[in-house]
Amino acid sequence: MYRVIDEHPLSKAGIDEATARSLYRDLVRTRRFDERAVALQRRGWMSGYPPFEGQEASQVGAAHAMRESDWLVPTYRSNAAQIARGVPMSDVLRFRRGHPEYASGHELPILPQSVPIASQLPHATGLGMAMNYADDDAAVLCCFGDGATSEGDFHEALNFAGVFSTPTVFFCENNGWAISMPRERQTASESIAIKADAYGFEGVQVDGNDPLAVYGVVREALSAARAGEPVLVESLTYRQGAHTTSDDPSRYRDEEDLPDWRTADPLERYETYLREEGVIDDAIIETIAEETEEELAEAIERAESGPAARPEDVFDHVYESGDPRLEKQRDRLLEFLAEHDSRRPR
Known part of the structure; x- marks a missing residue:
């Protein structure tokens, strides 16, 4: 498993300080978005919402690794990846209030969120096949959770990707739970990454609570995919809260025997690392926090404007x-x- 935090200084990670700060900024933006979205749902502002607290580093790191022309294929919990990719916060909020998903009319290469489990994986492989036919030098990043690996669509998508050498990176955010089903009840495999062996391509594990590590691994995976070698990335992260706002994890989840790096707050962990590396200070942190609050307030105001869905x-x-x-x-x-x-x- 690849990791930067706790193992390497930034100078050895092949990532410049500007990129490291940009990752931090998007971790702050998406964390505050998630916190505010949960609060809005609790007051009846929207009917339901899937929190992603604890998975920001995984999603933000992956989104930053993409080229502008690469396609993102999100699942319903991929809001952090979408926002880091450039989707306005107001689009995500309006979607949760019943409006079309990309109300701003942006033209980013992103498919709509997939709520049925794993149904987006064959589409991601199909996108890759289309890129091959068109001789398009782009790749696809397909996001899904560990529960999706139990669906037939997972097998079919990865099998086709291996056979037809599609430029697809399958990005599994293993947060430990498929609603109330723990990972050990999903598969007897040693890992999810090892499943790639059956399809003839590489599978890798990364510390999903380390945005620098995710950025590096996904960047290399996308490069390999563009060369005709699909990759399965297993990002080991942890779902800090509920599956959705209608879920009560205390009914099925007790204190777990997991390492601290996986259950720790990824934002706090990354902030501590960057402070120690001299990349951020109090002034930078305060500025990012203030800009985030302004952006979020404007997004909520925009989402509330106009006629109801x-x-x-x-x-x-x-x-x-x-x-x-x-x-x-x-x-x-x-x-x-x-x-x-x-x-x-x-």
């Missing part, structure tokens, strides 16, 4: 043109909503 809008983008079955479903939904509204006390 309409439930019937979910039918608009299933197909390019209308479908009679969907139109009937839309009509039934509108009838239900009208009947429900007429019964509401005035």
Whole structure:
């Protein structure tokens, strides 16, 4: 397993100070976003939200390793990766309030979030195959959790990637839990990374709470993928909180026998390292915190502006043109909503 923090000075990691500070900035931005999003959900501002506290280093490090032309294929917990990649915070918040996912109209190479477990993996392989056909010098970073490795889509996607040498990096954030199912109940394999052997390409493990390590490993993996060698990266991280805001982890998760580096706060760990390396100080930390609060306030204000989302809008983008079955479903939904509204006390 590759690690920088606790093992190497920054000068030996092949990463300059500007990049190290940029990683820190995005860790702060995404942590505050996550904290605020949970608070907003608790007051009914949005119906549900999947917290990612504890996984910021994993996602931010991976996002920073990508080239501008590389495609990101996110899962529902990939908000930190999306924000670090350039998606406005307001887009993520508006999506959680029922609006189209990328309301700002950005043209970043990012697919919509995938909520069904592992269904995005075959799409990521397909994107890579399309890049090969088009002779496109880009790669795909596909994010998923350890629970996704139990799905058939995982096998099918990695098998095709190996056979057709697609420029795909499969980025597994192993946070220890698939909702309430621990990793040891998911697989008897020694690791998730070792599963890559079955598909004919490399699998590597990285300290997922070390953004410098993730950045370095994913950067090398993407380079290998562009050369026709897909890679499976297992990022060992830890889910500090609940699976979603409707979950209660205290019902199934006791104190765990895991090393401190995995359960420690990745933001605090990285900040301590950068202070010791002389890369950041109180003034830099304070400036980043202030800028983050301003950005977050503006994002919430933007997300709250404009008309409320309409439930019937979910039918608009299933197909390019209308479908009679969907139109009937839309009509039934509108009838239900009208009947429900007429019964509401005035």
